[in-house]
Amino acid sequence: MQENSRAVLELPDDILVAVIGHLGEVRQLMRMRSVSSTVKNLIDQNPILWRNARFDGVSFAPKVCLDSPHQLFLRHSDGRSIYEKASSAGNPYARLVERIIFQKQSLYSITVPESLSAALIENRRKIVNFAQGFELPMDGNGMWIGVHSAACLEQAADSTGSSQPHNIIRVDGECTVCIPTGSVIGLVHVEEVVNPEGQDGSAWIISQSIQLRKPIQCAGFDGIWKMSEYLSEVILRGAQASS
Numbered sequence: 632m633q634e635n636s637r638a639v640l641e642l643p644d645d646i647l648v649a650v651i652g653h654l655g656e657v658r659q660l661m662r663m664r665s666v667s668s669t670v671k672n673l674i675d676q677n678p679i680l681w682r683n684a685r686f687d688g689v690s691f692a693p694k695v696c697l698d699s700p701h702q703l704f705l706r707h708s709d710g711r712s713i714y715e716k717a718s719s720a721g722n723p724y725a726r727l728v729e730r731i732i733f734q735k736q737s738l739y740s741i742t743v744p745e746s747l748s749a750a751l752i753e754n755r756r757k758i759v760n761f762a763q764g765f766e767l768p769m770d771g772n773g774m775w776i777g778v779h780s781a782a783c784l785e786q787a788a789d790s791t792g793s794s795q796p797h798n799i800i801r802v803d804g805e806c807t808v809c810i811p812t813g814s815v816i817g818l819v820h821v822e823e824v825v826n827p828e829g830q831d832g833s834a835w836i837i838s839q840s841i842q843l844r845k846p847i848q849c850a851g852f853d854g855i856w857k858m859s860e861y862l863s864e865v866i867l868r869g870a871q872a873s874s
Contacts, residue, residue: 638861649675657684658715678720686717686724689871723820727775729869731860738798738818738863740777742851748780752817752840759835765824765855773822773838777858777866780811782873783831812852814846814858815866 651663651674660680664671677782711733717725730736743751751759767774820839827834847869849862858866 633752644673647673650678651778652680652683655683655685657686657689660684660736663714667845675716679855681717681720681725682722684722685716701754708838723773723775726772727818728867731770731863735860736863737860738775738777738858738866739767739855740779740851740858741852742779742781742813745782748816751778751819751837752842756840757837759830759837760837765833767824769824769853773820775818775820777815778817778819779813779849780816781810781851782848808861812849813851814848815843816846817842817869818866819840841873842871843869
């Protein structure tokens with residue numbers, strides 16, 4: 632076994648990176664980093680390994696535990712280092728965690744009928760067309776959007792397909808339609824928003840989706856709205872528990 636391990640470590644760097652890249656998960660990268668300083672430096676200096684790494688079964692705890700087959704717990708300082716490394720490499724999920732946990736920013740969400748919400752999160756990569764043009768604060772790296780499912784939108788839809796107001800309130804000085812019931816059922820990563828020439832509305836290119844194991848019940852607003860920091864963290868914890 633030791634001879635096989637030495638033989639693997641003696642492979643050329645580009646081949647060893649390709650082998651490590653097939654591991655796919657952060658838990659496995661962390662274990663590989665503990666093999667030797669040479670392997671650790673090789674992993675840390677190759678952004679593609681972090682860009683494509685999956686954070687399945689990764690959470691935060693007061694200690695580091697690498698020997699659990701199902702869960703990797705990271706201390707706050709260690710967790711921040713790993714997530715920032717992956718985020719700087721372009722990993723969408725790491726950017727989500729960095730934004731909510733470390734930068735204390737909030738998620739945006741879209742409230743849609745139940746039938747559409749299920750379609751939004753059921754596949755990983757797709758193009759979703761909206762009759763309405765939704766403006767998103769994109770920064771060139773894509774963004775995660777919560778999917779807020781509301782049955783009342785379907786129940787209140789009239790013959791023209793528009794929803795009737797439920798409760799008009801003021802948000803930042805503007806009248807907004809409040810949706811008093813519903814649940815956030817998942818997150819989607821919008822890679823790009825396209826406005827088809829000569830057509831109304833917009834198209835979202837969705838590269839990833841996370842379906843929450845347990846939907847988070849909360850009120851929402853018609854269209855695109857910004858969650859509170861607290862709700863954003865609750866949604867993220869739900870996403871981590873669903874991985």
